[in-house]
Each structure stands twice: as structure tokens, then as C-alpha cells.
Amino acid sequence: MADIQNLESLQTPGAVFFIFGATGDLARRKLFPAIYSLYREGKLAEDFAVIGVARRPRTPEEFRDDVHRSIQEFCRYKVEDTAHWTRFAEHFSYKSLDINNIDGYVELRELTESVESRFGIPGNRMFYLALAPELFGSVSFNLQKGGMLSSGGWHRLVIEKPFGYDLLSAQKLNEELNQVFKEEEIYRIDHYLGKEMVQNIEVIRFANAFFEPLWNNKHISNIQITLSETVGVEERGGYYDHSGALRDMGQNHMLQMLTMIAMEPPSRLYPEDIRDEKVKVLRSLRPYATPLEVKENVVRGQYTEGESMGKHLPGYRQEDKVDPNSNTETYFAAKVFVDNFRWAGVPFYIRTGKRLPVKTTEVVVEFKQMPTNVYLGQKHTLEPNLLVIRVNPMEGIYIKINAKKPGSESAIEPLAMEFCQSCQVGINSPEAYERLIYDAANGDSTYFTRWDEVATAWAFVDRIAAAWAQNPGDISTYSAGSWGPEEAAELLAKDGFHWWPVNGQEEDNVIWISRG
Numbered sequence: 001m002a003d004i005q006n007l008e009s010l011q012t013p014g015a016v017f018f019i020f021g022a023t024g025d026l027a028r029r030k031l032f033p034a035i036y037s038l039y040r041e042g043k044l045a046e047d048f049a050v051i052g053v054a055r056r057p058r059t060p061e062e063f064r065d066d067v068h069r070s071i072q073e074f075c076r077y078k079v080e081d082t083a084h085w086t087r088f089a090e091h092f093s094y095k096s097l098d099i100n101n102i103d104g105y106v107e108l109r110e111l112t113e114s115v116e117s118r119f120g121i122p123g124n125r126m127f128y129l130a131l132a133p134e135l136f137g138s139v140s141f142n143l144q145k146g147g148m149l150s151s152g153g154w155h156r157l158v159i160e161k162p163f164g165y166d167l168l169s170a171q172k173l174n175e176e177l178n179q180v181f182k183e184e185e186i187y188r189i190d191h192y193l194g195k196e197m198v199q200n201i202e203v204i205r206f207a208n209a210f211f212e213p214l215w216n217n218k219h220i221s222n223i224q225i226t227l228s229e230t231v232g233v234e235e236r237g238g239y240y241d242h243s244g245a246l247r248d249m250g251q252n253h254m255l256q257m258l259t260m261i262a263m264e265p266p267s268r269l270y271p272e273d274i275r276d277e278k279v280k281v282l283r284s285l286r287p288y289a290t291p292l293e294v295k296e297n298v299v300r301g302q303y304t305e306g307e308s309m310g311k312h313l314p315g316y317r318q319e320d321k322v323d324p325n326s327n328t329e330t331y332f333a334a335k336v337f338v339d340n341f342r343w344a345g346v347p348f349y350i351r352t353g354k355r356l357p358v359k360t361t362e363v364v365v366e367f368k369q370m371p372t373n374v375y376l377g378q379k380h381t382l383e384p385n386l387l388v389i390r391v392n393p394m395e396g397i398y399i400k401i402n403a404k405k406p407g408s409e410s411a412i413e414p415l416a417m418e419f420c421q422s423c424q425v426g427i428n429s430p431e432a433y434e435r436l437i438y439d440a441a442n443g444d445s446t447y448f449t450r451w452d453e454v455a456t457a458w459a460f461v462d463r464i465a466a467a468w469a470q471n472p473g474d475i476s477t478y479s480a481g482s483w484g485p486e487e488a489a490e491l492l493a494k495d496g497f498h499w500w501p502v503n504g505q506e507e508d509n510v511i512w513i514s515r516g
Contacts, residue, residue: 012038012441014047014121015153016112020139021130022052022094023066026160030191031130032067033075034433039088040077043438047122049115052094053108063094076431091119099131099139105146112148123153126441133162137176144180158187158440161252162243163449166465167458174451183451187440192253192361193447194432194439196421197391201260201363202274204389204397211387212265214367217346221384222495224349224364225257226502228356230308232480233330237321244328246300249352251461255282256449257391258348261363262338271446275453282456286337287463294467299476299487301331303355306480313355313480327472330354333488334464335495349492349499355480360503361391383414386500394503396420 017035019027038044052063067089071079079085095111097104116123127143129136136159149155157177164170177186192198205211214220227249233240240248259278266273288294304315317324331353338348365387386400398418405411439447468474476485483489483499492498 010442011043011045012048012438013124014045014119015124015126015441016049016051016115016121017437017441018051018053018125018127019130020053020099020128022063023054023056023058024130026130027052028066028070029074030431030433031128031437032070034431034437036067036071036075036079036088037077037430037434038438047120048091049119049121050092051108051112051115052092053097053099055096055098057096058094060092060094064089064092067092099135099142102142102145105142105148109147112151116151121153123151124155125149125151125153126156126158128158128437130160133159133164133173136173140177140180149180154185154443155181156185156187156440156443157181158189158437160189162247163188163252163454164458165243165247166462167455170454170458174454184445186451187436187445188449188451188454189436189440190252190256190447190449191432191436192391193256193449194434194436195361195391195395196430197389197395197397198257198260199435199447201257201389205261206265216342217344219367220346220365221368222347222349222366222492222497223261224366224500225254225261225351225362226364226499227253227257227352227361228358228502229352229354230356230359232303232313232355233316233319233322235320237319240330241322241326241328245330245332245352245354246461246464250332250334250350251457252449254350254352255457255460257361257363258336258338258350259453261365262343262348264342271444274446275450279450279452279456280340281338282453282460284338284340284343285460286339287460288467291467291470294464295474297335297491298464298467299331299333299485299491300329300468300474301353301476301478301485301488302326302328303330303353303480304477306355306482308355308357308481315480316355327475329468329475331356331478331484331488333484333491335491347495347497349497351484351488351499353478353484356483357481358502359393362502363389363391364500364502365389366497366500382412388500390420390503394420 019031021027035044035050058066068079068085093111093115095108097108112125115121125148129139131139140157143149164173205215259281262281263277264280266277288297302316305318306313316322316328316330317326333349333351336348336350338346367385369384370382382402383400388398388400390396396419398416400414400416402412403415405413436447439445476487478485489499
């Protein structure tokens with residue numbers, strides 16, 4: 001397996017990229033723009049091809065027009081040169097396919113071999129399944145039966161979340177995939193792991209001498225991870241009412257970010273060594289032993305009617321395709337412990353929800369207070385130091401310290417020093433899908449989830465879901481546009497903490513240095 005340090009300067013090897021679900025929203029908003037950005041930056045070798053696969057009929061010209069519109073609307077680079085676009089677009093083909101029809105896969109193989117011959121591609125094939133999870137197994141079997149996995153190069157399968165509905169369904173799905181693909185050929189994508197500042201967590205921690213020695217229970221009092229959304233369920237009501245916030249966001253995005261914060265330094269910069277450390281964190285999560293422990297440490301909520309920015313917002317049960325008597329959670333918060341030597345006793349507070357006041361993803365590391373009974377602590381109220389890692393939509397970090405108020409003899413005030421990466425002129429950060437497609441093509445699985453990660457995360461989440469299932473009507477409510485149920489604030493208050501303001505909800509008493 002390639003060393004991560006040697007991958008940065010590589011172009012992707014020649015390959016055919018298959019996008020199953022090529023007429024869908026994910027392909028239009030994320031995948032086509034990602035491929036074009038890689039091409040514009042010279043990271044995509046000329047010996048590549050993209051074959052879109054979907055049931056809907058399309059001519060190659062119509063498909064290329066779809067790709068062009070997608071890029072113009074969603075890509076960070078726009079098409080400005082006709083000749084350049086023509087060279088790019090000629091690499092795109094389309095196949096209308098009933099995914100349950102083996103004859104269609106035989107025709108797909110013939111098209112693939114023709115494309116590989118045309119562009120000199122050595123049989124490398126990457127299958128991106130932008131499809132419903134229940135189709136992953138049948139598509140994999142049919143790829144094998146149709147001869148799509150008999151070329152001389154490598155074969156890789158990229159699949160989207162959700163990977164199962166619980167541990168049992170995830171195990172069944174994994175068994176199906178393993179009948180066709182090896183574990184090292186399966187790339188389970190969690191797009192949060194492709195975000196710039198999530199990947200930067202490792203560097204912030206392990207490359208700075210004034211953070212890593214303090215990154216433990218001796219110096220950190222608590223860590224807060226917030227992933228808040230302002231939108232409701234939109235057109236996903238049917239899916240979301242079956243899933244809920246715990247399965248939709250908690251099992252993957254939230255726990256993955258927790259592992260990045262809590263993991264030990266890997267012994268080597270190899271993908272498997274890094275993923276080993278993440279799995280160790282998940283295995284160290286303290287399980288909730290009883291439904292009472294779940295009730296004491298986990299808050300579930302559902303939004304009701306509310307208002308935001310002068311606009312009336314409907315309640316969850318009023319959303320399209322949602323059961324009017326639904327008890328599905330749109331919000332959850334939890335107090336989690338990582339029971340290992342580094343983190344014993346430090347609470348990790350995680351929260352995520354829909355129809356909250358601000359769209360943001362960030363991590364707040366709160367350090368322990370200085371002694372309050374000596375020197376400055378006797379006369380002043382000293383606020384705790386914070387390190388805040390902002391992931392989305394603003395990218396950057398800020399550090400909050402206590403400092404002498406200018407012009408005074410001894411007054412102390414909180415001071416925040418900020419680095420805003422996304423505010424810098426000329427910065428055009430790669431989208432998460434660009435990084436992940438590039439990594440998958442180069443065989444770097446670092447920021448993809450391994451099966452034991454998925455299984456261990458499901459085992460933890462299933463205990464919560466099982467406790468909720470015993471009393472499904474025990475769910476708190478919160479007004480759309482608010483910060484969630486009151487119980488979420490109480491979860492921290494009983495430990496002497498509070499949720500720190502997140503991006504867009506700044507503290508009034510803090511002096512900011514180098515904002516923007």
C-alpha cells in the first residue's frame with residue numbers, strides 16, 4: 001500500500017470511473033463538479049473515462065450537456081474555454097441500464113472495453129454507487145456476472161452512506177459485498193472525512209508542541225462537537241422518517257469526527273495504521289448499559305412549528321412524506337466518554353439537529369481553568385481557554401485566551417485570535433468529494449471507513465436506538481429555529497458546563513483579533 005506522503009503529487013492512474021445513478025442529485029451536485037475540478041488542476045490523467053449509468057435514457061450528447069450544466073451551477077471552476085471543455089467532455093459516455101438485467105452489464109462491458117481501447121486505459125475500474133443501499137449487493141453481483149470485474153487492472157467499489165440501518169443489516173450488506181469485492185477494494189465514503197478542516201485536525205494536534213502535550217484529561221475539561229443544520233427534511237421526508245438524526249448523522253459523521261479528535265498518534269503514516277487508531281477510539285466508547293443510562297446521557301428531540309428570520313417554519317410532522325404521528329428524532333445530543341488512559345473522565349458532548357438557528361460544524365476544546373484561589377484568580381473571573389476548529393461552512397480555527405484589557409491597570413478580558421482559511425483571498429479549497437475521489441483512485445483509504453469502524457459504531461448506536469424503541473413516545477420537542485430541547489442544555493449544566501456559542505452566534509464580551 002502506498003505511503004500517504006507520496007500520494008500528494010500523483011496524478012490519478014488511468015481508469016474508467018462508473019457513476020451508477022448518473023442522473024441523480026448527488027452526481028449532479030457533487031460528483032461531476034469534483035471530476036472536473038480534478039481535471040482542471042491536472043490531478044486527473046488524460047487516460048481516463050467516465051461512464052454514467054442510470055435507467056433513464058440519454059444520448060451521449062444529452063449526458064454531456066447534463067454534465068456541463070452541473071459544472072456551471074455547482075463547480076468551483078467554471079467552463080470558460082470551448083476547446084478545453086470539448087477535450088474533457090469527450091471522455092464521457094452514457095449507458096442506460098436496468099441494474100437487474102444481466103444482458104445490460106454485458107453491453108456495459110463491451111462499451112467499457114471500447115472506451116479503454118480508445119483512451120489507452122489499462123483495465124482499472126472504479127464503480128461509484130450513488131444508489132440506495134439496498135441495491136449495493138445486487139449491483140455488485142451483476143457486475144461480476146456481466147464480466148465487468150475480469151479486466152487486468154484494479155477494481156474498486158465506492159459506496160455512500162447509510163451503510164445499513166443497524167448492525168444486523170450492515171453485517172448482511174457487508175457479507176453480500178464481500179462475496180464480490182475484497183475489503184481493501186471497498187471504499188465506504190463519509191464526505192465529512194474529506195473536508196479540509198476535518199483532515200486538518202490531525203495536523204493541528206500532532207504537529208504543534210503547544211497542543212499535543214495538553215491533549216489529555218489532565219488539561220482538557222470537555223470537548224463539544226456541533227453539527228447543526230438550518231434546513232428541515234426537505235424532499236427527504238420518506239427516508240428521514242425511517243432513519244432519524246441518530247442514524248443519519250450520529251453513527252457516521254459525529255462519531256467519525258470524535259475519532260479524529262480522540263485518536264492516538266499512528267505509528268506510521270499508512271492508511272491502515274491511521275484507521276487502526278480510529279477503531280481503538282470507537283472500541284473505547286463507554287456503552288450505555290441500561291435504558292436509564294441512555295435517558296440520563298442522551299437527549300432526543302423533534303422540531304415543531306417555529307420562526308426564523310421572519311419566516312414561518314412548519315413542524316416536522318407537517319413535512320411532506322412524514323407520518324403525522326411520527327416520533328422520529330430530528331435532534332439528538334449525547335454525553336459520551338472515551339474510556340482510555342488519555343481521555344478517562346473527559347466528557348465529549350455531541351449534538352446535531354435540523355431547523356437550528358445556524359448551519360455550522362465545529363469542535364470546541366475547552367481547557368481546564370487556572371486555579372481560582374491564587375494570584376489573578378482571587379480578583380478576576382477568568383474564563384476557560386478554548387480551541388475551536390471550524391469545519392463548515394467557515395473553515396479555520398480560533399483560540400480564546402485571557403489578556404489584560406488595554407489602557408487598564410489590571411482588568412482582564414477574553415481575547416480571541418482567529419485564523420479563517422476560507423476568508424483568504426485566492427483560496428479555493430477543494431470540495432470533500434474531490435479529495436475522496438482522488439484518494440480512492442490512488443488507492444488511499446485513509447479517509448474512508450473500514451468495516452470494523454462501521455460495525456463498532458453501529459454497536460454503540462444500536463444501544464441508544466433500542467432504549468428509545470422501548471418508549472417511542474418519550475421525545476422532547478423544540479421550536480424550529482431554536483437551539484433544540486431544553487434538556488440538551490441541562491445535559492451540560494448538571495456537569496457545570498454549557499454549550500459554547502458557535503459560528504454566527506458569537507460571544508459579545510470577546511475581543512476579536514484578525515477577524516476574516
